[in-house]
Structure formats: C-alpha cells, structure tokens
Amino acid sequence: MELRKDYILDRYVIIAEQRTLRPDSFRRDGVIHPNNLSDNQIACHFCAGNEYLTPKEKGRFGNPWIIRWFENKFPIVEPLGKYFIQTDNKYFTFSDAYGYHEVIAETNDHNKQLYDFNEVEIKNLLTVYKNRMQELYSKDHIQYVHLFKNHGKDAGTSVKHSHSQILALAHIPRLVREELTVVNTYQTCPHCEILNIENASYRRCFENNTFVAFTPYASRFNYEIWIFPKKHYASLTEISDDALLDLASIMKRVLSRLKDLNCSYNYYLHCTPKGYMNNPAAKTLHFHIEITPRIQLWGGVEHGSETIVNQVSPETAARFYRGEQ
Numbered sequence: 001m002e003l004r005k006d007y008i009l010d011r012y013v014i015i016a017e018q019r020t021l022r023p024d025s026f027r028r029d030g031v032i033h034p035n036n037l038s039d040n041q042i043a044c045h046f047c048a049g050n051e052y053l054t055p056k057e058k059g060r061f062g063n064p065w066i067i068r069w070f071e072n073k074f075p076i077v078e079p080l081g082k083y084f085i086q087t088d089n090k091y092f093t094f095s096d097a098y099g100y101h102e103v104i105a106e107t108n109d110h111n112k113q114l115y116d117f118n119e120v121e122i123k124n125l126l127t128v129y130k131n132r133m134q135e136l137y138s139k140d141h142i143q144y145v146h147l148f149k150n151h152g153k154d155a156g157t158s159v160k161h162s163h164s165q166i167l168a169l170a171h172i173p174r175l176v177r178e179e180l181t182v183v184n185t186y187q188t189c190p191h192c193e194i195l196n197i198e199n200a201s202y203r204r205c206f207e208n209n210t211f212v213a214f215t216p217y218a219s220r221f222n223y224e225i226w227i228f229p230k231k232h233y234a235s236l237t238e239i240s241d242d243a244l245l246d247l248a249s250i251m252k253r254v255l256s257r258l259k260d261l262n263c264s265y266n267y268y269l270h271c272t273p274k275g276y277m278n279n280p281a282a283k284t285l286h287f288h289i290e291i292t293p294r295i296q297l298w299g300g301v302e303h304g305s306e307t308i309v310n311q312v313s314p315e316t317a318a319r320f321y322r323g324e325q
C-alpha cells in the first residue's frame, strides 16, 4: 500500500489494491465487496459469536461485549515500511501507507443501527473513540487519528452491522492541514465566533449546555450538519465524561432525523493533530464533527471543478432538523 501525492497539487491518494478483486468486481451488478454477505447474520464478521472471523481483537467494552474493536480485515494503512514522505524524480512523491486501521463494532446486535442507540449507548461509543484516539496517538510516527463512520452503500460500506473506523496516520490529511493553516491566520479562533453567529441564525438546529449543531453556510451535501462544542476544545480527547453525554444527546437528535431521511451518511471528527496540541506558538483547531448525508451524486461539475451544486439549502435543511417540515 502506498501514499501518493498528485504531480503538482497538494492532493494525496492511498493506493490500496485488493488482489482478490478482479475487474468484474467493480461492475455495479457484480460482487462489490467480500463483506457484502453480512446481511446474513451467520456470515457477519462483526456479530457476537463470530469473533474468530475478525483479525486481531484490540479491545472490548462490556461483559459479554457490547462494543468491540479489532484490526481491519482490509486495511488501507499498516505499521510497516517507510512512514516519511519522499520525492523521486521531481513529480513522484510518496511514502508507504503507514499507520493503523481499526474497526469498531458499535453494538453486538446485528439489527440495531447507531440512530437506534439511546444517549448512554452513544456516550459509551464516544468514550471508546476517545480512548482509542489517546492510545493510537501514543504510537510512534502517528501524527493524526482520523475517526469516521460510513453508513449505507452510498456512504462507502456494504456492511450492515453498525460500525465505525479509525485510521491512525503518519501524515496530517490535507483538509485538516488546510483548516489549521487558515485558523492560524486569524487573531483568535474563527470557529468560536462562527458557532456563536450560527447559533443565532436560520441555520441553527440544536443546542444544549456544551454543544451546538447547525447546517453550515456553504453546505456541500444535502442536509449536511456540523456539531461544535461551545467552548474551545482542541480534540475529543479533551472532552470530559459529562460533556460526552451532552455530545451523545445532540448526536441522538441529529441521528434521529437522519433515520427519518433513511439515507446513507458519513461522519468524521476533525481534531487538532498531536504535534499542534502542546505547541504554544500554534493555534489549535476547534474540535467538531461533520455529518454528511450521501443523497445527491456528484458529477462532472463537482469532481472536475470542486464547485459543488447542493440542491437543498442549509436553511431548508435546518428547518428539517428542527422539525418544522
């Protein structure tokens, strides 16, 4: 597996070829992924009773387990080879795709999705996120831990059993680097100001003691919604147990509305990378979660020009989240 940079742009790709996939596998009516057997509970690798089907277990919560995490069977990064980026012949910049790729089975129940969890169950999952993040950041060469969830085929998974994934990387992804670079051009954290403005705008969705949720002004996806802590926390690892319950409560409200939409969605966390956490010279990134439903397909405008056409305005989306339509 290899991390490769575009010839001239600041854009990276992980080449993670699966030798078991033949060209036929990519046809839409073909076998999309070996894991697509998982609608059948007997073959589901993530179900209780089938633990022997997963790669090495990294930990579990509850006895018998309620949440269980293990190495990804199809990792896109591995702790092998050269972690640093090098350039050959001017236009070819690369490194080994170095890191750790884990899966979290969020429940032992094959038929329960994250939006069916109660607040305490979501909080338990967030606590696992926080602990995994702390442990993975303690490993050599790891600069960024990317935590994300794919729900549904249009969001990139054919595995029905509710799960999240963690990528611990030896490089900071471009988007996070860009956010940090821009944040560091401001006198004070722009997100602290933005969330206050949005919490009084047409795009405000939900609020509790610790968190706010709003649809972003330039939403890329139909019904995109962001969750921010009201105070400036640089990472999930800084959030207290009590505040995690507030985060779970606001996530429950968002996820319940996504259940009504019955759509595929992704979410991912944006946190401050390890190297910036204790650097007094650098501003940190305001921790947040971006939730991106995958309803509208992107075409040539979006892929070719990175100008995104969104057919649902964030103001309309916010009314939907607030239950006004």
Ligand SMILES: [Zn+2]
Binding pocket: 041, 044, 045, 046, 047, 048, 109, 110, 161
């Ligand atoms: Zn299952």
Ligand SMILES: [Zn+2]
Binding pocket: 189, 190, 191, 192, 193, 231, 232, 233, 285, 286
């Ligand atoms: Zn802030």
